[in-house]
Amino acid sequence: MPIFNLNINNKSYSVEAESDMPLLWVLRDLLGLTGTKYGCGVASCGACTVIMDGNAVYSCQRQVGACVNKKITTIEGLSEDGSHPVQQAWQKAGVPQCGYCQPGQMMAAAALLAKNKQPGEDMITAAMSDNLCRCGTYHRIKAAIHIAIEDINK
Amino acid sequence: MQKQKIDRRDFIRITSLSSGSLAIGFLVPGFRSLDLPAEDCEFFQPNAYIKIDKKGKVTIFFSKQESGQGVDTALPMIVAEEMDVDFRDVKAAIAPFGSVRRGEHDTGGSQSIMEMYTPLRKAGAIAKAMLISAAANQWKVKPSSCAADKGEVVNTITMQRIPYGELVCAAAALPVPKEVSLKNPKDFTLIGKSEKRSNLKDILTGKAQYGLDLKVEGMVYAVSERCPVLGGKLVSVDDTAARRVPGVIKVVSYTGTGAPMHVRAGVAVIATNIWSAMKARKLLGITWDEGDKNKESTEALFKTFAEKAVQAPQIKVFEKGDTGKNAGAVQMTASYAAPFLAHATLEPVNFIASVKAEGCELWGGLQLPDWAVNTIASDCGIKKENIKVNLALMGGAFGRRLHFDFAIEAVKIAQQVDKPVKLLWERTDDVQFEPYRPANYHQLTAGTDEKGNIIAWQHHVLGTPVAYMTDGPNNPHPEEMDGADGGFCYDVPNIKTGYTPVPFNINRGWLRSVDICVNTFPVESFIDEIAARFKRDPYEFRISMLENRPDFKTGEGPGSFTQSPKRVAGVLKLAAEKIGWKEKRKPNHFIGLATHSFIFAKSYAAHAIEIEILGPKKFRITRVVGAIDCGLVINPDGLLNQMQGGLAFALTQALKGEITISNSRVLQDGFFSYELLRYDEMPPVEIYWVDSQEDPGGVGEVGLPTVAPALCNALAAAGYRPRSLPIRNEGFSWV
Numbered sequence: 001m002p003i004f005n006l007n008i009n010n011k012s013y014s015v016e017a018e019s020d021m022p023l024l025w026v027l028r029d030l031l032g033l034t035g036t037k038y039g040c041g042v043a044s045c046g047a048c049t050v051i052m053d054g055n056a057v058y059s060c061q062r063q064v065g066a067c068v069n070k071k072i073t074t075i076e077g078l079s080e081d082g083s084h085p086v087q088q089a090w091q092k093a094g095v096p097q098c099g100y101c102q103p104g105q106m107m108a109a110a111a112l113l114a115k116n117k118q119p120g121e122d123m124i125t126a127a128m129s130d131n132l133c134r135c136g137t138y139h140r141i142k143a144a145i146h147i148a149i150e151d152i153n154k
Numbered sequence: 155m156q157k158q159k160i161d162r163r164d165f166i167r168i169t170s171l172s173s174g175s176l177a178i179g180f181l182v183p184g185f186r187s188l189d190l191p192a193e194d195c196e197f198f199q200p201n202a203y204i205k206i207d208k209k210g211k212v213t214i215f216f217s218k219q220e221s222g223q224g225v226d227t228a229l230p231m232i233v234a235e236e237m238d239v240d241f242r243d244v245k246a247a248i249a250p251f252g253s254v255r256r257g258e259h260d261t262g263g264s265q266s267i268m269e270m271y272t273p274l275r276k277a278g279a280i281a282k283a284m285l286i287s288a289a290a291n292q293w294k295v296k297p298s299s300c301a302a303d304k305g306e307v308v309n310t311i312t313m314q315r316i317p318y319g320e321l322v323c324a325a326a327a328l329p330v331p332k333e334v335s336l337k338n339p340k341d342f343t344l345i346g347k348s349e350k351r352s353n354l355k356d357i358l359t360g361k362a363q364y365g366l367d368l369k370v371e372g373m374v375y376a377v378s379e380r381c382p383v384l385g386g387k388l389v390s391v392d393d394t395a396a397r398r399v400p401g402v403i404k405v406v407s408y409t410g411t412g413a414p415m416h417v418r419a420g421v422a423v424i425a426t427n428i429w430s431a432m433k434a435r436k437l438l439g440i441t442w443d444e445g446d447k448n449k450e451s452t453e454a455l456f457k458t459f460a461e462k463a464v465q466a467p468q469i470k471v472f473e474k475g476d477t478g479k480n481a482g483a484v485q486m487t488a489s490y491a492a493p494f495l496a497h498a499t500l501e502p503v504n505f506i507a508s509v510k511a512e513g514c515e516l517w518g519g520l521q522l523p524d525w526a527v528n529t530i531a532s533d534c535g536i537k538k539e540n541i542k543v544n545l546a547l548m549g550g551a552f553g554r555r556l557h558f559d560f561a562i563e564a565v566k567i568a569q570q571v572d573k574p575v576k577l578l579w580e581r582t583d584d585v586q587f588e589p590y591r592p593a594n595y596h597q598l599t600a601g602t603d604e605k606g607n608i609i610a611w612q613h614h615v616l617g618t619p620v621a622y623m624t625d626g627p628n629n630p631h632p633e634e635m636d637g638a639d640g641g642f643c644y645d646v647p648n649i650k651t652g653y654t655p656v657p658f659n660i661n662r663g664w665l666r667s668v669d670i671c672v673n674t675f676p677v678e679s680f681i682d683e684i685a686a687r688f689k690r691d692p693y694e695f696r697i698s699m700l701e702n703r704p705d706f707k708t709g710e711g712p713g714s715f716t717q718s719p720k721r722v723a724g725v726l727k728l729a730a731e732k733i734g735w736k737e738k739r740k741p742n743h744f745i746g747l748a749t750h751s752f753i754f755a756k757s758y759a760a761h762a763i764e765i766e767i768l769g770p771k772k773f774r775i776t777r778v779v780g781a782i783d784c785g786l787v788i789n790p791d792g793l794l795n796q797m798q799g800g801l802a803f804a805l806t807q808a809l810k811g812e813i814t815i816s817n818s819r820v821l822q823d824g825f826f827s828y829e830l831l832r833y834d835e836m837p838p839v840e841i842y843w844v845d846s847q848e849d850p851g852g853v854g855e856v857g858l859p860t861v862a863p864a865l866c867n868a869l870a871a872a873g874y875r876p877r878s879l880p881i882r883n884e885g886f887s888w889v
Contacts, residue, residue: 025429034363035359082355097222098221099357100549136803139798
């Protein structure tokens, strides 16, 4: 099996995998980074969202072979201690219920805010509408994003 | 302060656990323990306990599992309140399966707070009393000269203080007091104040470990291809291509099961990694014997419902007065329908099983693990005393994990390989093979006087009952009539309700809000239709039938509840007031109302929904007001979260949630075809609650049932009257 060198959360990893294995399963099952969640495997729920070279992407749709030389950030790398403004905002708004989709939600929000510190409502809606939450925490996700915007613009 | 006698059968000091700590076990009276024969209670074994360690940290071990409903936060608040310790020093942990009395692990029905409020208060008060006694002994003063404050005992004469942690060993040697004092609720400093979820940080940093995140030494992975028709059998499998996929270890088959779980016959690919298993699965060549129940369709089912709806119900459920003799001067009738629904937890079901000669060990999220163990024992031929269960955090449950079909499958697969196996249901499996919320149909008939006052009310519910699957089709009481039985809250002199079960070859289970949600949609829609026909204000119309009706019992004996029409009216009043029901509406804006009692969780909720009509059958939800009366509120933030999230869950059902079936196959296969509400569809929501000192009720399911009828009543005010869910099928669109 081929070996791939990956840059994840500013660390170098060397993984042996079939080249078509989605990044999602590389992260979860080979590297033990289980914060990135499986929800559908077909780009319909956003639970597996990670940040790759600054963009929010579905890790279920990226084959490991296409992830070399990319800068990948997962929820574990957003901050280890929960200090990232998005995590802080999620904490303040008390967003999670079951919490399963929230790593993906936060990665989508973090990618948006890294690109645009003051996104308008339409941009927020566009960035967040592909991430499903069955517990229905959308009301608080919205509140949390506004808390984060305020925080990073202080 | 309230003096409470302590029954020694209900609370004990657990010496086996109290090395270096104080542990108090207690019995939470739940559904199951009530059924235990008296002799079993003589040998007291607790089903929950609290433990205070030498650092003064308190842990509640209990048999309620966290799946997003917030029991891990609200229950510690109750103990912290009575013990006078910092909430942050109290943690909740799932009692290891087997450490508490069998049959007691049961998370469902919005019961956790209701069941545990008083036992937890008493346990907290007992612990505090024992710690105070230990300190009093040390100071050689009377316990009445001591007080508890912020995790310490204070000598009120000398003002000396001893932290709880330094007293636990001495306290553990003392007897459980015969009487304790509980706080007066008006002295509560923690209960009633919002606290954020206690495991938030783990969730927000990706460290929270759900069932699917667990890894067991030596574990391999499996996915399974199942017979497309329930009850079918495997004829043959060609796994040549599948076995060539790198990483594949083995392909195994297993037979289906009958009641209660109806596991389908399947072929599983076992591999060193999940991706290999998924790829190989697609290469299996399988021939199935579908059996003779392979022609079922939801289209035909709803035709059958409509035909049978106008006949007499097969089962009489509730009768009061005489709807035949007192039919009323004006007759109205209407029928309503709602489809099968999937739970669609974001964490799809999954399970780890390890089967060895000496026994079997399991890992995963289960709401009813005792039932799972008993059934696995009989379905898989393993002695139940040899089954060990490790319960895991659940990424959503909503009733899905009351069922354990996936756990039986995992064991059947693990029996054929010498390593622990993690079985994953891919999303397609999760949507296509789950135990669905039953499809249902309702025939409503009302007789009124000339002014629209209801003289006679008849409700015929038709459905595909869960009980026919869990207990088999000979179950004499399959009816799903909560909200349409003796608890019907409107003051109508003549009532007749009944149920007609219709067999259908697809598995069914309980979905959040269960039959109360099913039956509230037609009831609250039809009440509105009657009001409209007689040009009565739908708010005043409801209040007139609720406000003056005294509380009543819904039936005799266990399983009966007290219904409070006044509280049903109370939440409606609150919702109507907050949305400005009596104020002038903006142009093209319409408001719909609905109210109900979520009777078995002793809570009440109403919704008022305002819409703006943007074009023919096109609307925007501009405002949602939810009002709830759940008695004393433990954690307002938790209540808000459940009501806000419940709205999203219920809107999915009202707008677009639907499972359809053709040739006994589910046509939806994931989130593209079984759509959930999305971020951009979440309307503005405000939640209010009734300030109440009644004992706390449940909250998790209460915010759903009135959403669909309130929305449909708003559309009716605008000139439409949707009578079937989801309303998308009737041509509605929304932004």
